[in-house]
Amino acid sequence: MAEQDIVASQIAELLRVQPSADIVVGLPSYNNAETIGGVVRAIRQGLAQRFSDRSAVIVAVDGGSTDGTVDRIADLQREGGTPLQPVRLLGREFVVPYHGIPRKGEALHIAMQMARQTGARLCLMLSPDLVAPSSALVEQLAVPVLMDGFDLALPLYLRHKFDGAITSCIVRPLVRALYGRRVQQPMGSEYALSSALVERCLGQNVWGSDLARFGSDIWTTTQAMGGGFKICHVQLGLKSQARPAAPIDLATTLEQVLGALFEDMIQNAHVWQRVRGSLPITLVGLPGEGAAPAVSFDFRKLVESFRLGLRNLQDVWSLVLAPATLLELHRASGLPPERFTLPDRLWCRVLFDFSLGYRLRPINRSHLLAAFLPLYLGWLGAFVREMQDATDSEAERCVEELCRVYESEKPYLMSRWRSPDRFNP
């Protein structure tokens, strides 16, 4: 029997046990035996405290754990509280290194299908690697969708100024420039979706593709933005996350994030080309207290990595970057590390050129994305150098300015997207 048929039969079995529900909680897992118990208990507690009058089901989708997570889920299934239905994805060979929970896209698909077929008004996706999560998490994410009419509630965590640089310099400004919504953390691993958004997502032909596999979090957000759904950020304070069971390197992480973003750009080109400017989104809740754990980088090493890339990867970069952009990178490389800087406009054009390169495939896409790492390290080096003595709010203002530059440079992207040969060397 094919994997799809097995999953379909598993969903049919789940529906036999639980034919209807108001809330479906999707919980993907992969080697999370240590933390999944705490997360399930927090979910059950949160549902009992705030939504005791509504029926709910937790769908725990395991991607092929080998550390006893499946046994742990079976134990949790026997415990009292909100029913927990386990689903096991077959085919361990499908597990590939991933910066989130492996096979999360498949888990999201199953949770959405369950939500549609049970007639749920809310589909809540939570991460199984949260350490000692609060039971209030369910309420914080669910209330905006169930009570306030939002379609997507995204988490907004307190983070150190250097934490999540890929989000700060690539994902956040690009998504904002493309879709015109000022979302600060578009790649939340915990989020709540309305039934309308679930319906839209299920209607898209991406399930089974790399975009769904590696970029389900970004894709869900861009679907909501592109479809004009109501989005809010829920301020959740600090996030405590367990170390990943299968850590991966930065190059692979960057490749997956960029690949998902660029693929989304190609698929939604007809949507984002019509968008101008940006609108703020609603912030729900109060900013949490406490200081995020510090993240430190040596900017000299980062700048050196950029220079190494410039010395060796020019022939690859020249296939995608406009000649003027390449020239400016050369100029920046000549600066000493203590004065090294990459202007926002230059950085923005580098990313836009790479997105176009991804679309036109002048070289293998995997190679193209791998060639981006030294550039990213260069941006990070410049940012760390400039912001080393700044406060978190000053760093935030700097990222906000970068977002504005992305918006102002969008005509450049559109021009190149529509006439790719015009700037070709």
Add this chain to the structure above:
Amino acid sequence: MWQNIEDTVSASLERVLGSLAGLLPSLIALLLVLLVSMLLAWMIRLVLRRALRGIKFDTRMEHWGFSAVAELSPGKSPTRLVCRIVSWSVVLLGLLVGLVAVRVRFTSQLLLHLFEYMPRLMVGLLVLFAGSLLARFAARGVLLRAVNMGIHSARIISEIVKWLLMVVAYAMALDQLGIGGDIVKIAFALFFGGVVLALALALGLGSRDAVSRAWEKQQNEPPPKEDDALRHV
């Protein structure tokens, strides 16, 4: 005397013209076959291009991992490459058929040998082409990986990988073509063995201190944090 010269010249002319007249039908047949083959090639090219574009051949080649083919193709399009190869093959075939029609003994013998040699030549060229693609692809992959790992001699490593693969491809192609016989195999074995030995010696003797320093540095440095990548997302 003039009469003799005139007779001789006219006899020669008659012979040449007679030969030409005898060859004329064959030459016309050659031209005709060439024209038909060119027309056929053009039509096949047209149909093939439409069919390949219909099945999104360029995109499929990229998905199947043959993006390096695009780089070597005219206009970066494997569809164009396939169309050109097929159409020129048809024209070449037409030329060969036309030459047979000329019925020149030398040409026939040459064609016979050429036809016998053709499969080996094709396989040899294919090996060379595939080897070249593989070498370029692997070299770029190694270069990117090495740069991302912060290795300063990334370019040298990448060039070594490329040329080792190219040498293997050339040796295989020459072996397939039957050129050089055992000399190619022996030379290749000597070259390859020599390169490996030279690298081993260079690393063992020349770079002993550098390797030692790098090893010590690695031992003294704290291990990288495993979840560093997560901090970037």
